[in-house]
Amino acid sequence: MSPGPQSMAVKLAFEEASLRIPIDSIMPLRASSAAVKKSVKYGQIAASIAEVGIIEPPVVARDATDHGRYHLLDGHLRVEIVRERGETEIVCLVATDDEAFTYNKRVSRIATIQEHRMILNAVKKGVSEERLARALNVDIASIRKKRNLLVGICPEAADLLKDRHIPIHVFTELRFMKPVRQVEAAMAMITMNRFTVSYARSLVASTPDDQLVAGKPRRVPGLTEDQVATMQRESENVDRQLRAVEQSYSADQLDLMLAAGYVNRLLGNARVVRYLAQHHADILAEFQKLSDLQKAA
Secondary structure, rough: OOOOOOOOOOOEEEOOOEEEHHHHHOOOOOOHHHHHHHOOOHHHHHHHHHHHOOOOOOOEEEEOOOOOEEEEEOOOOHHHHHHHHHOOOOEEEHHHOHHHHHHHHHOOOHHHHHHHHHHHHHHHHHOHHHHHHHHHOOOHHHHHHHHHHHHHHHHHHHHOOOOOOOOOHHHHOOOOOHHHHHHHHHHHHHOOOOOOOHHHHHHHHHHHHHOOOOOOOOOOOOHHHHHHHHHHHHHHHHHHHHHHHHHHHHHHHHHHHHHHHHHHHHHOOOOHOOOOOOOHHHHHHHHHHHHHHHHHO
């Protein structure tokens, strides 16, 4: 028998309507220090609120004993800025659970390519570059760089990097490469979890001439042709090793999971643990390390 509507119900994460709440009724989890208020991030948020208002409402949860009081889960800087502007109320989303840990873990900076697309959409809707610059607290030149971020970047490489926070100048380096090499470079950055400008420059330096865009010379001051050739050979070797690892990764991961599960079953047997402790303490220590690593993963 198929489940009825009651069994299919999903608990909402927020109350259905947002609330305009007195700021004095909101209890922050932490205070905003003087250093935070002098930070670039604080200035950008303040400029954005002054220009276009609050786009994403803060998130609060009702106090368990006093329903007129609220715990602030997300949006500490927004609430503090609105308070400093002299306002006494703020519109908030009300969470149905007090899950501050969830919100704090989920906070992250917007990905570079996502920011680029937001700027493009705003420009298409008629928002001027000057207003965007004021809202983001940056100069117009910065807005233009972000607007033109993907000029010369192939769609496949852009798709690989769309959820990453990457310095703008990394894309400048990628433009020196042809599309196939851009994709390889993007995959290398993801595999190595390195998205720095210096790493991007090293990838350009190790790129063969036939994979560079015509008319764009390799700019590697201080390196001889022999050193560049050595970097190319080492890069090709690393690429081969990465491909080999990728091919065997799934099988190795499965083998490791099975082995770790077997070790955990052994450690759950008191007689086995007692025997290992008496006769093979070193093996028992390694088994415990493996078990701890699996639990921490």
